[in-house]
Amino acid sequence: MKEAIIDKTVSVIIRDVDIPTPKPGQVLIRVVVSGTNPKDWKVPKWQPDTVLNQGDDIAGYVEAVGEGVRNFRKGDKVAAFHEMLSPHGSYAEYAIAWEYTTFHLTEKTSFEEGATIPLAAMTASLGLYQELRLPLPWAPADKPTPLVVYGGATAVGAFAIKFAQLSNIHPIIAVAGKGAPFVETLISREKGDTIVDYREGDDAVRSAIKAASKGTPIHHAYDAVSEKGSYINLGAALDAPGRITVVLPVEADKVKEQISIHRTMVGTVHMPPAEGQALGDKEFGAAFFPFIGQGLAQGWFSGHPYEVRKGGLGALEGALKDLEAGKASAVKYVVKIAETEGHPSYPIPIAQLPSHVEVGLEHATPASAPREINNQPHLDLLHFQPYIPRPTANELFEFLRRELPFYRVQYTARRGDIETQINTPRWTTVFGVDETSTFIQEQDHPNSLVLVETKTKTPTPKTKYLCTPRPIPACLDLLRRHVEAANAAANADNKNPCYNFCLVNYYASGDDSIAFHSDDERFLGPEPNIASLSLGGERDFLMKHKPFVSGGIANRTTGGCVPSAARAMSRPGSTSAARGSCTDSGATLNTVSSPESRPAVTVPLQQIKMSLGSGDMVVMRGATQSNWLHSIPKRKGKAKSTRGRINITFRRAVVPGGTNNYYHYNIGSGGMYRWDEVAREMVLQDSKV
Ligand SMILES: O=C(O)CCC(=O)C(=O)O
Ligand SMILES: [Fe+2]
Known part of the structure; x- marks a missing residue:
């Protein structure tokens, strides 16, 4: 099965592992949806050696139960809290939970909603009832009991408000910022509840909290933030004797003595009771999880608002990085495991495009009509300026740089007896297969693609290729279809180019x-x-136009101007066939004579220079490749430090040699790199992929 582990750079690595077996008292759950929590990016950073499947919020179906499990059986729809920092978390196709932290879900509750609950709702209830010792829902408060909930829009804060409501704890004084409209839906103004905006500054927050209780002393606070001085504000606003529960380590001596600080650690539901006590948080959890299940079934409890991050396990990295960047307000990110783009030839799962980018591509491409450039011999270009609207193109750039595996290919070029070690001067990656093979969807497994012979539909023998072809991932395939359509519309014969390869630089x-170089590789056909x-x-x-051989222009019939390896070359002019004009940078250079039958004419040829911006597209057609060379030259001096750039080329290869060639020169045999958002550079991944 597939499992996602998270390293100290919050990079997600997907690996294949065995499906675990439940021990006595444990439940094996087929995960349908997994929730995410801030600890999932924090723990890998705090403990760099802990590279684990950090997922703790499970929603799915019971697959198997361990010895002694009585309340669950195979097929039950459940949600569960995985034991933190233990193996077999929810970022996988199957996860393990203890029976006593698992609860039933009815048809009424979606897996998405269920996955928002376990860790956050348990943190909220433990804090309220075990740490603050507030009245339980079945013996609710019978007198005004002001409670401050700092971070009312966070999942923990919102659940704390929901439980406080069930326990008739009022007035609830919720501290929130931009999540205030959501918090408004949780509180009861008629019972004195109110919202305080923390963005007003510390002094304003303290006096607003005090004012909100209308004279009733405030003895309790739930600090779901526990950062940036939140608990210091609470310490100042509470009346002695007071209790504050916090969810992170804090400096308790910054709060006056009569206010005690109590740390809520949800992991205690998986621990034995404190010394000298027979029962503790573990028993509380065992009682409270089924209680939550009942609340969901009967409609007096609900999950947190959620956003499904598209792409299954492949979407985790983006989701965790957005959590780290503080982008989630009043929302929990969840992932649907079945969306994991799971091709065995991918070293990492590749997320699907965010839907707004998809919509941008759908509705706004082509962003402008193409300009035909055919004013020089053998030149046939379409220039879209831009093809994708710039803002969408920029988002697509960020997305692809973050999601795709990249390579820095090295290879040996041989010319005669001389071998040269070439370091490709850019990052590359490739997807696709030539037209003799096709990826088809396996029946009943929409996410699983198998490679078959195009003609016979029989599985492609392993020996056919020197490489393992990778299907074009959904995010690039969508782009491929749009580009094909734009091309067809611009082609006089309306012919669809039907690309089967996608190369990314x-x-x-x-x-x-x-x-x-030119891309008139033989395996692309004429x-x-x-x-x-x-x-x-x-x-x-x-x-620029290719140089001449005696009697005409160099073209593919003379053996191909540039061998296919040339596009991977490090320095201009390093291929034999491209020698000569390839090192030439003159503006007006060769002249072209018409070949054979036509009388010789001499046409001055201009080197072309286009500045390609984000979203621009150039389509090279007809005789262009066999007659013209193209390049992206290095930039010198100040211009050197540029914003990164991604180039995608779509092509159609017609024979297996093309597949071997493209994988050899664009993936090679070295390590895989991934973009590191913090280091802002490509980082070699440890695992051999
Ligand atoms: O980056 C570009 O625009 C050109 C890339 C290219 O020519 C190639 O990959 O063959
Ligand atoms: Fe090229």
Whole structure:
């Protein structure tokens, strides 16, 4: 099964592991939806050696039960709190939970809603009842009991408010910021509840809290934030003797003595009671989880608002990084495991595009009509400026840089007896397979693609390729379809180019480049149509006509101007066939004579220089590739430090040699790199993938 582990850079690595077996007292759950929690990015950072499946909020179906389990059986719909920092968490196809932290879900509760509950609702109830010792819902308060909930829109804070309501604890003084409209839906103004905006500043927050209780002393506070001085404000606003419960370690001596600070640690539901006590938080949890289940079934309890992050386990990294960046307000991110783009040939799952980017592509491309450029011999270009609206293109750039696996390929080029070690001067990756093979969806497994022979639909033998072809992931495939349609619309014959390959280049700075080359590789067939899309930072794109051989122009019939390896080359002019004009940077250079039958004419040829911005697309068609070279030159001096740029080319390969070639020169045999948002650079991944 697939399982996601999180490392200290909050990078998510997906690996294949065995399905675990439940021990006595444990339940094995097929995870349908997993929740996420701030601790899932915090723990890997605080404990760099802990590289674990951090998911603790499980919603799914019971698959198997361990010895002695009485309340659950296979097929039950459940939610459960996984034992934190133990193996087999919810970021996987199957997870393990103890029976006593598992509860039933009815048809009424969706898996998404169920997955928002376990860790956060238990943290809220433990804090309120075990730490603050407030009245339980079945013996509710019978006198005004002011309670401050700091961070009322967080999942823990919102659940604390819900439980306080059940316990008739009022007035509830909720401290919130932009989540205030959501908190408004949880409180009862008619019972004196109110909201205090923490953005007004510390002094204002303290006096607003005091004022909100209308003279009744405030002895209790739930601090669901426990950061940035929240508990100090509470300490100042509470009346002695007071109790504050916090969810993170704090400096208790910053609060006056008569106010005691009590740490709520939800992990205690999996621990034996404190010394000298027969019962403790474990028993509280065992009683409270089924109580929550009952509340859901009967409608007096509900989960937290959620956002499904698209792409299953592949969406986790983005979700956790957004949590880290504080982007989630009044929402819990959840992932649907079945959305994990699970192809065995992917080293990591690749997330699906956020829906607003998808919509942007759907409705706003092409963002402008293409300009045809065919004013020079053998030149046939379409230039969309832009093809994707710039804001969408920029989002797509960020997304692809974050989600795709990249490689820095090294290879040996041989010319005669001389071998040269080449370091490809940019990051590359590739997806697709030539037209003799096809990825088809396996029946009943919408996420599983198998490679078959296009003609016979029989499985492609393992020996057919020197590489393991990777299907074009959904996020790029969507783009492929749009680009094909735009192309068809612009082609005189309306012919759809039907790309089967997607090559991606990432140029981190002006030092990254691609030398003059042409893409008239034999395995693309004659007159290949190549669509080339630019995202992110602007770079110059140069084109110049190929040099001549005696009697005409160099073209593919003379053996191909540039061997296919050339696009991976480090320096201009390093291929034999491209020698000569490839090192030439003159503006007006060669002349072209018409081949064979036509009388010789001489046409001055201009080197072309286009500045490609985010969202721009150039489609190279017809005779372009066999007659023209193109390059992205290095940038020198100040211009060197540029915003990174991604280039995507869509192509169609017709024979297996194309597949071998593209994987060899764009993935190679070295390690995989991933973009690190904090270091702002590509980082080599530890695991061999
Ligand atoms: O980055 C670009 O715009 C060009 C890339 C290119 O020519 C190639 O990958 O073959
Ligand atoms: Fe190219």
